[in-house]
Amino acid sequence: MLAKTNSFALNGVKGFKIDIEIDINAGLPSYDMVGLPDTAIKESRERIRSAIKNSGLNYPVKKITINLAPADLKKEGPVFDLAIATGILAASEQIKTLKYKDYILLGELSLDGSVRHINGLLPTLIAGLESGYTKYIIPKANENEASYLSKAECYAVSSLSEVVEFLSGINNIPKVECSEYRIDETINKFHTDFADVKGQFMAKRALEISVSGGHNILMIGPPGAGKTMLAKCVPTIMPNMTFEEAIEVTKIHSIAGVLDQNQGIVKTRPFRSPHHTATVPSLTGGGANCKPGEISLAHNGVLFLDEMPEYSRKTLETLRQPLEDGVVVISRAKMTLEYPCHFMLVASMNPCPCGNFGSSTPCKCSPHEIHKYVNRLSGPLLDRIDLQVEVDSVSYDDLRSKVKAESSAAIKERVEKAREIQRERFKGSGIFTNSEMTNAMLEEYCSISKQSEQLMEIAFDKLKLSGRANARILKVARTIADLDGTQNIETRHIAEAIQYRSLDRKYWE
Numbered sequence: 251m252l253a254k255t256n257s258f259a260l261n262g263v264k265g266f267k268i269d270i271e272i273d274i275n276a277g278l279p280s281y282d283m284v285g286l287p288d289t290a291i292k293e294s295r296e297r298i299r300s301a302i303k304n305s306g307l308n309y310p311v312k313k314i315t316i317n318l319a320p321a322d323l324k325k326e327g328p329v330f331d332l333a334i335a336t337g338i339l340a341a342s343e344q345i346k347t348l349k350y351k352d353y354i355l356l357g358e359l360s361l362d363g364s365v366r367h368i369n370g371l372l373p374t375l376i377a378g379l380e381s382g383y384t385k386y387i388i389p390k391a392n393e394n395e396a397s398y399l400s401k402a403e404c405y406a407v408s409s410l411s412e413v414v415e416f417l418s419g420i421n422n423i424p425k426v427e428c429s430e431y432r433i434d435e436t437i438n439k440f441h442t443d444f445a446d447v448k449g450q451f452m453a454k455r456a457l458e459i460s461v462s463g464g465h466n467i468l469m470i471g472p473p474g475a476g477k478t479m480l481a482k483c484v485p486t487i488m489p490n491m492t493f494e495e496a497i498e499v500t501k502i503h504s505i506a507g508v509l510d511q512n513q514g515i516v517k518t519r520p521f522r523s524p525h526h527t528a529t530v531p532s533l534t535g536g537g538a539n540c541k542p543g544e545i546s547l548a549h550n551g552v553l554f555l556d557e558m559p560e561y562s563r564k565t566l567e568t569l570r571q572p573l574e575d576g577v578v579v580i581s582r583a584k585m586t587l588e589y590p591c592h593f594m595l596v597a598s599m600n601p602c603p604c605g606n607f608g609s610s611t612p613c614k615c616s617p618h619e620i621h622k623y624v625n626r627l628s629g630p631l632l633d634r635i636d637l638q639v640e641v642d643s644v645s646y647d648d649l650r651s652k653v654k655a656e657s658s659a660a661i662k663e664r665v666e667k668a669r670e671i672q673r674e675r676f677k678g679s680g681i682f683t684n685s686e687m688t689n690a691m692l693e694e695y696c697s698i699s700k701q702s703e704q705l706m707e708i709a710f711d712k713l714k715l716s717g718r719a720n721a722r723i724l725k726v727a728r729t730i731a732d733l734d735g736t737q738n739i740e741t742r743h744i745a746e747a748i749q750y751r752s753l754d755r756k757y758w759e
Contacts, residue, residue, distance in 0.1 A: 253341035256354045256383070257333040258374045259325050262540075262587035263501050265377025267354075269319040270330060272337035277313035285318030288326045297328070297359050298335045305363035305411040310342040324584055326539055329368045332357035332387070335410055336417070349417045353405075354378055357389045363410040367391035367511065373501040375402050387413060388426075394514025395504065397429040398497070431493045433517065440482040445657040449648035453480055456639040456750060457596075458661050461487050462668040463729030464683030465722075466573065466595035466634060468558070471641030472609040477598035480641070481523075481554050484596055486658035488519045488552070489669045495550045498590065502549055506542045520551030520593075526560040534568050536580050540587045545572050548593040558597040559626040566631060569595070573634045576686075592686075595635065599627075609643050629716075636685065636722045637750040668732040684729045689721070696724040702744045709748045723747045 257268045281295045302309045316334060318325050333355035339345045356374060357365040371392045378386065379401055388396055390408040397404075404426040407413050415421040444454060453469060457480060460467040469477045491499070499516045503509040509516070524533060524544045535543030545553055555561060572578045576592035601607040602615040603623050615623070632638070672683055675695065681687070687695065698706070710720055724739075726747040731739045 251341045251343065253337045255333040255337040255340070255350055257330050257356060258354055258378050258383075259323070259327075259329070260370050260374060260377070260505065261323075261585070262589055263373045263505065265374050265381075266320075266323065267378075267381060267383070268325065268330065268333075270333045270337050271317040271319065272334065272341045273315045273317075274310050274338070274341045275313045275315075279311045279313065281314045281316075283316045283318070285316075285321045286324045287318055288324065290328050291318070291325055291330060294328060294331050294334060294359075297331060297361060298338065300361040301331075301335060301359040301363040301410050302338065304361060305409065305414070307339060307344055307411070307414065308342065310338065314338065327369070328358035328366075329356055329370075329374075331359040332365060332410070332413065335359060336413060339414060345414055345417050347418060349419070353385045353387045354383050355387050355413075357387070357407070359410060365389045365391075365407050365409060365413075369507040369509075370505040371395050372399070372497070372504045375399050375404070376497075376501070378402075387416075391511060393426055394429070394511060395500070395509065396426050396514075398431060398500075398515050400428045429514065431496065431515065431517075433490045438486055439521075440485075442479060442482045443486060443658045444483050444661055445655050447476060447479060447483060447655060448651065449644045450476055450480065450641060453639055453641045454656075454661075456637050457484060458487065458665065459726060459729055459733065459750075460594065460596070460637055461489075462665045462733055463636075463672070463725065464594055464685040465636035465726055465729065466685075467597070467637040467639065468632075468635045469596075469598045469639055469641045470601055471598075472607075472611065472643055473600060473605045475609075475641045475643050477641050478556055481556070481596050481598060482521075483658060484552055484554075485519065485521045487662040487665050489662070489666050491517065491519055491550065499550050502542050502546050502589065506547060508547070520548050521554065522548040522551070522593075523554040523556065526555075526557060528561065528565060530565050530568050533565055534572070534578050534580065535587075535589055536582065540580050540582060540585060542589050543578070545569070545578060545591040545593060546589040549590050551593060553593045553595050555595070555597040558599045559623060563626060563628075566626075567628065570631055570634065594685075597635070598641075608640075611643075633716050633718045633722075636726050639750055664733060667735075668729065671732045684725045684732070687725055687728075692721060692724055696728050696739060698724075698727075698739050698744060699741065702739065702741045705741060705744050705748070709751070713748075713751060715751065719751060723751060726750060 253272045255270045258265050259268050299309050336350055358368055367389050372395050384403050386404045388404050388406055390406045393406040405423045406426050416423045471477055496515055503516055522544050531537050533544050572591045578589050578591045580587045602620040604614045607613040727739045727743040730743040730746055
């Protein structure tokens, strides 16, 4: 007998429907699967046979043929176990109704018949809803993840026998209740606050501007100046995520298998800090299954590269296109996937190999060594970093001062106000921050006076800036004006934005 069940597969963050056809005929017992299954799917034979037997059901000792359609697309992972097992039971007439045809079945089976958690459920459900499918049978372990999609009619199961009883009408399974998205306060996992940072007023100001407009920032300073501590304070002033942003982040984390199942959704902006030995695939994504990399896991959040020149040149250069486009395209022989990666880059570096160039401690490096060290960062990559700020050594008076600096909560208030101005400005355009402005938007929102034009011209000639750097100065000036609450960009805003680009040339001359 022939039975046909429904499931879904993922291609990056997008999904497509899979028709699973099971044909059972008389003949020598065999189990053949076609339709480009990967190893995990081929190995499902033993899982499914044990799961059916240990659920008190009969595994047919006949010729079983399974087709995963469309046959020309590669299928990966154990997500089809539940759909295949249900199809075998339907084809062997152990499930006598056709109710199973109304559902998309998703789940991995254990040998005892229990249904295990799967990765990538949220993007799968979203893809299914976009294709017009509303009813799903999912693992109980993924219940929290599915609860945030009000349009999806999900039924969470913990075992194969429970599925059979539900489809046969013996038992009723309640629909997964919808959860309300509530914005949580930022989880301070580093236990840091800007109030605890001594001195470094210019660096704090630069980070506030950076977060307000979504601009990339590079901090240059000697060891122990507080660059890493400043970076770890950034999450405490990041604006709260909207529900749409949270869903985007959750999709990627779910595919990567790093989603907290107790939460079911990511409520705080990601802060990713890969080690300097990170490879290109670990940063951009890839590998055998083309999983998301660190830059995609940092989507709508922060990617922190500590001691940036220590990363390999090849690894750093792969950031150029994602920084510009907000997406990364992973091309392999078998597939091409696209993952979103709209992140804010926060980087730090020493000014020289010994780290003391320009500080009160004598530098032991030769000019050639300094030039070689700093040139590990290419000009095109630096062009994509909006703010470059010096972080000087902290004086003893600042270090021992009992005066409390401004708290992260106070800075975050200003950031939220600036972001609200930008949301209103770009409403309906598909962008949300000043850093994303197109050239046409620069003409519309970044018009400046003749005096400011003269200042920009001087800076352009003196610092030998590129056209991209010129545009980024205007974007930063627009953010500074938003923090000031002024509609027009003034000369002082341009002047402040320019000073954050002056490091472009200081160590290269």
